[in-house]
Amino acid sequence: MNAPLPQRVGPWLRSRLPVLDPVLLALVGVLSLLGLVTLYSAASDHPGRFGEQLRNFALAGAVMIAVAGLPPRMLKRLALPTYTVGLVLLVAVLVAGVSVKGAQRWLELGPLRIQPAEIMKLAVPLMLAWYFDRREGAVGRMDFAVAALLVLVPVALIVRQPDLGTAMLVLAAGFFVIFFAGLPWLWLGVMVGGAVALVPVAWTLMHDYQRNRILTLVDPMSDPLGKGFHTLQAMIAIGSGGIFGKGWMQGTQTHLEFIPERTSDFIFAVFSEEFGLIGNLVLLVLFLVLVGRALQIALQASTPFTRLLASAIAMILFTYTFVNMAMVSGILPVVGVPLPFISYGGTALVTLGMACGMLMCVQSHRKLVQM
């Protein structure tokens, strides 16, 4: 117990290794490596970011290993408190949050600066999985109503900040749990139909900047120097990359600072410009296998809780990847969604580490006998 820290890390790791899913670990490792390589190029004018990102990876890795070692019941036990604390913090943000760039998203707790909405990305699916697990075998229509409420309350609070991107991701996370919990298809159809019908209503409720993002998506050339600049420059970066890309550190759009937010939300444009369609294909396959593996873990999960949690996480990973790539390549409006493992940013990485840890936890506690 009194041995110095480095000497303690080895035995601890060895004790944990069996719980780490090798397939997931390899995929996460390769993606993280690609992310670091891309970030090195994207952040050539912010040399500090590469080092910070290494540190973020270390932190996220530690979180992943720690979570992977927890027994699923511990996760189950943590669901309600995490969700409650998250909700309280969300209310606190609205009351006493710090405004950054016109949105009130941050809460200052002493030296810590946290973004409670981030917690909800995992707290909501955790909470819902816990809820449906409790109602196992007796899930009725009221349960879906309760679940919907559990999702919509935090989503509404996040929308108020406003942070449409995160709200959408939390909504998606909650939706996937409900979907996997057996939401009747008919209801699903009604919801999709209703959502389509609500588009005009949503339009009137949106902030101007949100509307502009959608407008410029329809026609980014309409205002190439104003609202459409980000999307257009990202599209130019991707398109100019061609099949083989311009080569690592050779992207002109990247290095001449035409790509906005090139280390965080738009880092995919950097990757795409420098590695081309081939690189994109590799990345797509990696993410495809990652999500596929997560779905497989869900398939093999032994309890409703782990099943729902793993499947929801799988689809969260897919949603992040899809929304980010679609946004950067100009088929979705610009929302603040990072590309998993590639974008610079500590919070997102830690969340991802936690999610992967949960997947591994589920995997290591799967049924011993395949169904």
Place this chain on the structure above:
Amino acid sequence: MKFLRNPEREVFYFRTRLLAATVLMLGGFALLLARFTWLQVVRHQDFYARAEQNRISLVPVTGNRGLIKDRNGVIIAKNYSAYTLEIAMDQVKNVDATIDQLSEVIPIEARDRRRFHKLIEDYKRLDSVPIRTRLTDEEVARFAAQRYRFPGVELRARLFRQYPLGDTASHVLGYIGRVSEADEQRIDQFSNPADYNGTEYIGKIGVESSYEEYLHGTTGFEQVEITAGGHPVRTLSRTPSEPGHNLILSIDIKLQELAEKAFGDRRGALIAIEPESGDVLAFVSKPTYDPNLFVDGIDPLNWDGLNNSQDKPLLNRALRGTYPIGSTYKPFLALCALELGKRHFDSVTYDPGFFWYAGHEFREGGHIPKGGYGNVDLHRAIVVSSDVYFYVLANDLGVDAIHNFMQPFGFGQMTGIDLEGELAGVLPSSEWKERRFHQKWFGGETISIGIGQGYNSFTLLQLAHATATLANGGVVMKPHVVRAIEDPRTGALKPTVPSESGRIKLNPLNVDFIRNAMVDVNLSGTARAAFVGAPYHAAGKTGTAQVVGVAQNEKYNENKIDERHRDHALFIAFAPADPGAKPKIALALLVENAGWGALAAAPIARQVFDYYLLGKVPAGPAPIDEHDEPLKTASTTEATAKR
């Protein structure tokens, strides 16, 4: 509606959901792949081009503006490189506060601020506005050390136009200034408007303007890689600019300087022309101004000073001032009479000191002997400047004959000199009056024409040009201030003017007669005092032009008349004027409100000739001769005067 109760069924349904999710995922990734293919394969060329367009900026590199030299190679307009401190208007929020902070680092005077604000007002689209120009090395160093404090404030090395001789010859040279909207329309008419990309300065007036396209040079381009913020990263390729052509003026700048000094602080104009070539040797309009003031934007105080001055220093009197030319018109009228056979060398008219026409008395002007000059022949009429002789002569000739004879000499027409803004003036005729006033010509109006008054209104340039043509025996040379255009790289000279632009058919005997009479003006006539002791023969003629009408029975009393209503003094001359000699210089000059031509104007001509022919440099401004003696032995009486 069916709800899930059976765990087995539940797992089955869950698997269905997983399958659906997998399909959704595959569909999503397929959509992304399709999008990537669209962007990176189908539209690759387009986006690649746009990326190149993004990163490569064509930066125009303007060529150095051509130099301007005088006929002897003295440089009178040049360029020099200096640092300016410029404020990028879109990057600096509080401009005045920034200037205040800057003034703690380098001196910024009130004049600089005024000029800065005027520039912003005048050129609204300027994105980088200079607050200080011509920084000293020390100022550059001081600012460079504090640069971090001033985002949006930049040091730039720029080429400046400089007129080293200051206000000398400014009415010929003109000046350059920033390209205005009006200039942009002008540029569109140029043969190669694209050359003006990146050009900030353009000739506004004078030869700087009329030879703008020669002086400008060819603009080159640099391909520069730039960042999204517009900061250059590196130069990819270079198409060099070519310097503008140099101008060799026909002006002799020493002569010009001397002529300007000869005026002292009097207002007026002088044009000296080499008759043989049409070269304008001196082109004076006084007062002058310092063209350097205009180069980087004149500050409002200086501008108001120049623009509102009663002396009108910005007015080009030689080119745009039209005056009645008084008695300097007489030699031309005399020649007209001889050529048309209306007078012979020995034709005599009796001059009693007045001339009656249709109930009006036209009096003799100047200091004349009592009872007039008596019997006067044509020679003497010129030498003593007999008005009565020319009243009668004009009446005999008629206005239209005079008009037709004078027209080829260029009176009342633009000479076509290579400067912009020339005025035509008026050479009256009955047809002109009909056109202008819808009135018939009255015979009485011809009388004043005979002494260069009435409707006559000419520029000094026209008068000098006509004098040169007379000195040339009728060969018309178009006057020009630029003699040749020099290619700065090869040094090759291209002359600007054809050798001869016209020829008036004149009897050489008549021309000799007029010249001899004009020589006698300087020897024994009205201008003899100014040419006392001249070792060369100069032909001359004095003139006095009336500024305001004086009633016929009123006396013209210089002392009682407001200085600015006094008569203008004129003089025309050419030299050498010996028989058979080729005149080297012809001139016309006018001193505003200086009274009698012989007193104020002729001494200036003497200084100009002494320098040009003998190389003699005068000690100071030309003297104003105190008085003139009567030309006849008769007693000096009071001057009956007018005109």
